[in-house]
Amino acid sequence: MRVLLVGASGQLGFEVKRQMQAGFTLMLPSSRQLDIRSAEQVAKALRELKPDLIINAAAFTAVDQAEQEPEQAFAVNERGVKHLAQSNLPIVHLSTDYVFNGELQRPYREEDKPAPLNSYGQSKLAGEKALTAVNPRHLILRTGGLFGVHGNNFVKAILYKAQNRQLLTVVNDQFSTPTPAPALAKAIGQLAKHYREQAKLPWGIYHFGGQPAVSWYEFAVTIAEQALILGLLKQRPEIIAIKSADYPGAVCRPRYSALDSGLLQRSLGLSPPDWRDGLRQMLAQLA
Ligand SMILES: NC(=O)C1=CN([C@@H]2O[C@H](COP(=O)(O)OP(=O)(O)OC[C@H]3O[C@@H](n4cnc5c(N)ncnc54)[C@H](OP(=O)(O)O)[C@@H]3O)[C@@H](O)[C@H]2O)C=CC1
Numbered sequence: 026m027r028v029l030l031v032g033a034s035g036q037l038g039f040e041v042k043r044q045m046q047a048g049f050t051l052m053l054p055s056s057r058q059l060d061i062r063s064a065e066q067v068a069k070a071l072r073e074l075k076p077d078l079i080i081n082a083a084a085f086t087a088v089d090q091a092e093q094e095p096e097q098a099f100a101v102n103e104r105g106v107k108h109l110a111q112s113n114l115p116i117v118h119l120s121t122d123y124v125f126n127g128e129l130q131r132p133y134r135e136e137d138k139p140a141p142l143n144s145y146g147q148s149k150l151a152g153e154k155a156l157t158a159v160n161p162r163h164l165i166l167r168t169g170g171l172f173g174v175h176g177n178n179f180v181k182a183i184l185y186k187a188q189n190r191q192l193l194t195v196v197n198d199q200f201s202t203p204t205p206a207p208a209l210a211k212a213i214g215q216l217a218k219h220y221r222e223q224a225k226l227p228w229g230i231y232h233f234g235g236q237p238a239v240s241w242y243e244f245a246v247t248i249a250e251q252a253l254i255l256g257l258l259k260q261r262p263e264i265i266a267i268k269s270a271d272y273p274g275a276v277c278r279p280r281y282s283a284l285d286s287g288l289l290q291r292s293l294g295l296s297p298p299d300w301r302d303g304l305r306q307m308l309a310q311l312a
């Protein structure tokens with residue numbers, strides 16, 4: 026089966042590539058070879074590559090920058106997705122917990138109403154709508170707080186600051202379900218395998234977030250503890266809990282964007298990972 030992976034150089038794309046090396050003919054154009062902002066480039070690439078399935082891991086993911094330059098975020102996250110969707114090829118697409126406003130008191134389910142607080146979340150929701158409006162064969166996976174050895178993420182940012190003995194201040198009034206990128210990539214590989222074997226998938230929107238829900242502050246404390254055990258840190262850093270309002274930048278982020286991953290588990294037997302296992306594995310690779 027021919028699979029076009031868009032965004033292969035990104036944090037998640039890197040892991041998907043690793044997971045799907047066997048059993049698939051993977052096509053991995055760079056963003057220069059295939060810039061999804063261009064309808065012409067997308068149409069030409071799809072004509073030439075003739076994929077059976079598209080996995081779209083490409084996105085504009087810089088949350089603060091998206092607030093300054095929303096047009097750039099929408100060009101990739103909405104119109105880029107629309108260009109891929111117009112092919113009518115089956116597509117596995119990634120979205121985010123930031124489509125929610127975080128006001129619920131329990132983990133978000135697929136049927137909960139999105140109401141994004143920032144431009145990044147708005148552009149990702151617009152992408153979901155563009156895809157669902159034109160292409161019924163879509164499987165959208167919403168995830169949150171991705172982390173892995175490749176690319177930039179919260180775990181690496183905390184580790185870097187702690188290693189350089191910077192004072193760590195971390196918000197304790199925002200909760201999410203941080204997700205190890207290798208576990209998500211494995212689930213995507215299993216979806217592709219399912220499609221290869223059965224020529225169909227239970228199309229729709231699903232959540233996939235690491236368990237349990239945690240505040241960014243508690244997550245940072247756990248990162249530091251594990252890094253100390255593995256020798257990545259020589260001494261315990263001081264980590265100070267702060268309120269979101271005191272975090273520099275002031276882009277609005279959801280207070281509680283934990284994802285309930287039960288539907289994917291019930292529909293396809295894909296269990297959400299425990300982020301603590303993913304964290305240990307990631308730090309062990311860095312040690
Ligand atoms: N990171 C996170 O915490 C979360 C991410 N997600 C979603 O998961 C998906 C993967 O995220 P992640 O791996 O972290 O993202 P990264 O920022 O690490 O990677 C983004 C990828 O998209 C590519 N890309 C950007 N613009 C274009 C374009 N115009 N045309 C083609 N490719 C482009 C980049 O290519 P290049 O390197 O060449 O620029 C890169 O390969 C995204 O949909 C994201 O919204 C959801 C929740 C949390």
Ligand SMILES: Cc1cn([C@H]2C[C@H](O)[C@@H](COP(=O)(O)OP(=O)(O)O[C@H]3O[C@@H](C)C(=O)[C@@H](O)[C@H]3O)O2)c(=O)[nH]c1=O
Binds near residue numbers: 121186195196
């Ligand atoms: C690095 C750092 C972050 N923070 C805060 C900022 C933010 O509220 C929270 C998480 O930090 P991040 O920089 O990872 O934030 P952010 O880039 O908003 O993370 C998001 O990325 C996009 C792509 C998604 O789709 C989301 O699921 C989410 O993971 O922690 C601190 O308080 N102190 C710190 O030292």
